[in-house]
Amino acid sequence: MININSRSSKPIYEQIIDGIKENIMKKILRPNDKIPSVRELASMITANPNTVSRAYKELERQGFIVSIKGRGTYVADDYEPDVDYQKMKKIKGQIKNIIIDMHHMGIGESELIEIIKEVYLEIDKG
Amino acid sequence: MININSRSSKPIYEQIIDGIKENIMKKILRPNDKIPSVRELASMITANPNTVSRAYKELERQGFIVSIKGRGTYVADDYEPDVDYQKMKKIKGQIKNIIIDMHHMGIGESELIEIIKEVYLEIDKG
Amino acid sequence: MININSRSSKPIYEQIIDGIKENIMKKILRPNDKIPSVRELASMITANPNTVSRAYKELERQGFIVSIKGRGTYVADDYEPDVDYQKMKKIKGQIKNIIIDMHHMGIGESELIEIIKEVYLEIDKG
Amino acid sequence: MININSRSSKPIYEQIIDGIKENIMKKILRPNDKIPSVRELASMITANPNTVSRAYKELERQGFIVSIKGRGTYVADDYEPDVDYQKMKKIKGQIKNIIIDMHHMGIGESELIEIIKEVYLEIDKG
DNA sequence: GTGGTCTAGACCACA
DNA sequence: GTGGTCTAGACCACT
Numbered sequence: 001m002i003n004i005n006s007r008s009s010k011p012i013y014e015q016i017i018d019g020i021k022e023n024i025m026k027k028i029l030r031p032n033d034k035i036p037s038v039r040e041l042a043s044m045i046t047a048n049p050n051t052v053s054r055a056y057k058e059l060e061r062q063g064f065i066v067s068i069k070g071r072g073t074y075v076a077d078d079y080e081p082d083v084d085y086q087k088m089k090k091i092k093g094q095i096k097n098i099i100i101d102m103h104h105m106g107i108g109e110s111e112l113i114e115i116i117k118e119v120y121l122e123i124d125k126g
Numbered sequence: 127m128i129n130i131n132s133r134s135s136k137p138i139y140e141q142i143i144d145g146i147k148e149n150i151m152k153k154i155l156r157p158n159d160k161i162p163s164v165r166e167l168a169s170m171i172t173a174n175p176n177t178v179s180r181a182y183k184e185l186e187r188q189g190f191i192v193s194i195k196g197r198g199t200y201v202a203d204d205y206e207p208d209v210d211y212q213k214m215k216k217i218k219g220q221i222k223n224i225i226i227d228m229h230h231m232g233i234g235e236s237e238l239i240e241i242i243k244e245v246y247l248e249i250d251k252g
Numbered sequence: 253m254i255n256i257n258s259r260s261s262k263p264i265y266e267q268i269i270d271g272i273k274e275n276i277m278k279k280i281l282r283p284n285d286k287i288p289s290v291r292e293l294a295s296m297i298t299a300n301p302n303t304v305s306r307a308y309k310e311l312e313r314q315g316f317i318v319s320i321k322g323r324g325t326y327v328a329d330d331y332e333p334d335v336d337y338q339k340m341k342k343i344k345g346q347i348k349n350i351i352i353d354m355h356h357m358g359i360g361e362s363e364l365i366e367i368i369k370e371v372y373l374e375i376d377k378g
Numbered sequence: 379m380i381n382i383n384s385r386s387s388k389p390i391y392e393q394i395i396d397g398i399k400e401n402i403m404k405k406i407l408r409p410n411d412k413i414p415s416v417r418e419l420a421s422m423i424t425a426n427p428n429t430v431s432r433a434y435k436e437l438e439r440q441g442f443i444v445s446i447k448g449r450g451t452y453v454a455d456d457y458e459p460d461v462d463y464q465k466m467k468k469i470k471g472q473i474k475n476i477i478i479d480m481h482h483m484g485i486g487e488s489e490l491i492e493i494i495k496e497v498y499l500e501i502d503k504g
Numbered sequence: 505g506t507g508g509t510c511t512a513g514a515c516c517a518c519a
Numbered sequence: 520g521t522g523g524t525c526t527a528g529a530c531c532a533c534t
Contacts, residue, residue, distance in 0.1 A: 021226045070518035070521045081232025358459025448533035
């Protein structure tokens with residue numbers, strides 16, 4: 001379900017976060033689904049429970065999952081999508097960096113938009 | 127020429143790299159232009175020379191600039207945009223994360239593309 | 253009578269405590285009223301009897317209810333609101349945190365008081 | 379500067395968070411002030427650096443401070459106060475609980491407002 | 505020296 | 520059994 005590359009420079013806890021988010025978006029995980037316990041996932045990916053716990057807490061903060069002491073961790077009930085302006089600002093900064101990097105590879109606006117459409121298709125397929 | 131925000135979470139050496147790249151992109155710096163020496167730039171932005179040196183080395187490795195012993199550092203004249211597949215893969219990962227976060231804020235494909243167009247306009251203006 | 257949200261981060265035993273207290277406050281439960289037995293309530297809200305028992309013990313400790321062996325559990329008849337200084341101290345700490353967070357969102361004293369009045373109105377309606 | 383009560387049920391990292399926030403609100407800490415390094419504060423309050431780090435990260439996430447690798451941690455530059463509706467919702471829930479607890483102590487709306495005014499005065503004095 | 509990530513192992517609260 | 524907090528100690532990235 002989640003692939004962890006321990007040799008990647010991307011921190012393990014971020015890989016967990018991204019993996020869970022992706023599974024939620026792909027509807028592999030649906031609202032109210034139980035997800036593996038901290039210890040279970042830790043042993044599944046041979047990571048430390050603290051590392052998994054950290055990822056779960058961040059996911060909870062962002063509203064993707066809910067952790068309940070003594071019961072387990074669940075995909076959040078359907079939320080009302082809410083535009084977070086601070087986050088939007090941060091994401092725009094990321095987009096700007098991507099645009100500049102793309103430009104350095106000779107890739108302009110229309111091609112970038114094509115790439116984005118590709119990524120959308122990959123998510124739907126994958 | 128380069129704005130450094132010492133309070134940003136982005137490392138200073140990366141801000142230098144991005145700043146130089148942006149100046150090249152905007153043609154403020156043109157092929158064969160001389161750029162400030164490590165020490166000059168360090169004092170201009172009140173940074174540690176080691177930090178500037180690190181940025182220059184990385185820019186040279188990526189082919190944006192060339193250092194000539196005893197003469198200084200110059201914008202490369204033969205720089206040709208080239209698709210770096212490793213980097214492209216990394217960027218697609220970033221795009222995927224952006225898409226997922228946007229989805230969580232209720233923002234879909236067409237709206238994301240609108241946002242990207244906005245950011246392009248902002249860059250052209252800025 | 254009591255709504256339990258098993259997905260809330262608030263422990264179930266606390267939800268039971270607050271639920272009973274709220275019913276007493278709203279006079280839905282009146283002095284000497286019989287309340288459901290531990291097992292009854294447990295099956296009503298599909299919780300573990302241990303959890304209900306813990307809530308009842310805490311409510312009894314605080315003087316809201318009385319358990320009479322062989323007869324059942326009743327709302328205390330001599331309950332008199334009493335300022336609990338320990339609790340008051342804790343609540344003042346919570347208020348302080350709220351004030352600070354509000355300040356950080358640009359909300360000052362008079363606006364906070366308005367918000368509190370709003371919440372009172374919501375409770376009366378709800 | 380920060381008083382830690384290791385016997386309190388309030389987690390140490392929360393005590394640190396609240397302490398720093400309070401110092402910022404009281405203007406003992408001002409924008410761009412350097413705050414103690416993770417290791418310094420850890421030894422000052424005889425806690426583990428990880429615990430301090432956790433508190434600092436949460437404070438950074440909330441926009442109160444900025445951490446820069448290799449340089450230290452600083453009070454955030456003046457931010458634009460921004461109303462976060464999700465947080466507001468959460469705070470209203472807290473206020474509701476406070477109101478109910480107060481009611482159980484025989485304290486009504488007008489008295490609660492008096493208490494809030496008191497707490498404001500304490501913050502200003504303290 | 506600074507903060508960031510990770511592991512290992514402990515104890516507590518909750519169901 | 521679950522998640523939450525804390526300590527101890529390691530290694531890495533950045534200045």
